[in-house]
Amino acid sequence: MRxxxxxxxxxxxxxxxxxxxPLTPEQALGLLQSAICEAAHAAVAERDAEVELTxxxxxxxxxxxxxxxxxxxxxxxxxxxxxxxxxxxxxxxxEDDGVQPPxxxxxxxxxxxxxxxxxxxxxxxxxxxxxxxxxxIHGTLHLVGHDHADIxxxxxxxxxxxxxxxxxxxxxxxxxxxxxxxxxxxxxxxxSGS
Numbered sequence: 001m002r003x004x005x006x007x008x009x010x011x012x013x014x015x016x017x018x019x020x021x022p023l024t025p026e027q028a029l030g031l032l033q034s035a036i037c038e039a040a041h042a043a044v045a046e047r048d049a050e051v052e053l054t055x056x057x058x059x060x061x062x063x064x065x066x067x068x069x070x071x072x073x074x075x076x077x078x079x080x081x082x083x084x085x086x087x088x089x090x091x092x093x094x095e096d097d098g099v100q101p102p103x104x105x106x107x108x109x110x111x112x113x114x115x116x117x118x119x120x121x122x123x124x125x126x127x128x129x130x131x132x133x134x135x136x137i138h139g140t141l142h143l144v145g146h147d148h149a150d151i152x153x154x155x156x157x158x159x160x161x162x163x164x165x166x167x168x169x170x171x172x173x174x175x176x177x178x179x180x181x182x183x184x185x186x187x188x189x190x191x192s193g194s
Contacts, residue, residue: 001045003037004104008054011114016055019114019128028129031172035136038164040107043085043092043144048104051140054111061113076116077135077142081108085145087156092144110139137164 007029009016020028032053040049056064061074068078083105084095094105112135114128121131141160148154 001041002048002104003033003040004048004050005033005036006050006052007032008052010054010056010060015057016114019118020132023129028132031129031133031168032136034172035133035164035168036110036140038167039137039140039160040144042160042163044094044105044107050104050106051143052109053136054109055114056111058113058115061111061116064111074113074116076113076120077139078111079108079139079142080111081143081145082106083108087145087147087153092146107140107143110136110143112136112139133168134161134165137161 011019013025016025016028023031036051036053037049040051058074061078062072064078065071065073065075068080069075086093086095112132114132117131117135118128121128124131138157138161141157146153146157146160148157
């Protein structure tokens, strides 16, 4: 499966650079692309996929959250799937009408509030990049039918998040994952500088 992620940076390069230090914006964006593609891969392994990712600030997210969810506050991530999915035994199944258009399967849009990610990372005592990665995975899983409306759905979604986090930890050795980070919580041993 090939995966394409179109990234729209609405917070500005300097602000992104400050949020993702010590990584460069390019490293952070590459990691977000990997996170999205890995999360999508489990659902659409046999098809090429496309996802749109928008990085925004509180004001834009608050507007989107009100327009689409009726909430008057920002949130960390919103997903706008283009297809109907069901999840059975942790697997995403596309509920289509039998017609498979040629070309990649466009999954939808994920919007992440970088300001909210910064706050959540501080609360969790992990890096902003790790928070952004988790939000990218979480949003992508919503695109392919995962939800957390009840305990069974939430457990399946958390298990899928942990699988993707574990894969990223093993494949992105250029990032110094910190002990106690989200990646450590995914069930994989993390050592300083690993």
